[in-house]
Amino acid sequence: MTGFLTRWLCAFTLLSVTFNPTQYNYVRWVADHGGNNLSVAVLAGLLLTVGYIIYLRATLRSIGGLGMTLVLAIFAASVWVLRDLGIIDLDKPGLNVWLGLIALSLVLGIGLSWSHVRRALSGQADMDDVDE
Template sequence: MTGFLWRWLFAFGLLAATYNPTEFNYARWVMDHGGANLSIAVLVGLLLSVGYIIYLRATLRSIGPFGMLLVLALVGAILWVLYDLGIVSLANPGFNTWLGLLALSVVLGIGLSWSHVRRYLSGQADMDDVDE
């Protein structure tokens, strides 16, 4: 469980560092100061891209596009229930953005952790395809 938590937190951090409703994110920083700091903007953009490539490739390989949609639908249904029960209000656009980041980070966290979950449940390890 600790491994999943770390993978999910890193996915959330990656998404929030790229964009969030506050002024402290990569997209806003590049719009405001990227021209004056082009080399730093490119470096940070490449580092974020590497993080996305790692997460997206692992997620697509482990649960696939259908699994990603299924996890996102499950998170959406949970949010819908919370809304119907009056626990979550969707009146604040900033809060809605954070909910979207949370939902996407759950998809990426599950995608990166799915091989570990499958191995735990089935006792079988996954192997990467080797072309030889």
């Protein structure tokens, strides 16, 4: 369980560092100051891109597009239930962005963790896991 939480937190950090509703994110920083620090902006952008490639490649290989859609659908249905119960108010744009970040980070975190979950449940290793 701690492995999944670590992978999910890393995915959430990657997404929220890239963009979030506060002023502290890569997109806002590049828009405001990227021209003054172009080399730093390019380096940071490349590092973020490497993180996205690692997460997206692993997610697509482990759960695929259908699995990603299913995880997002389950999250959306959960948000719908919370809204119907009056627990959250979707009229706040900042909250909606944070919910989107949570949803996307769950997709990436589950995608990166899925081989470990499948191996724990079934006792079978994936072809990529044979060398471990």
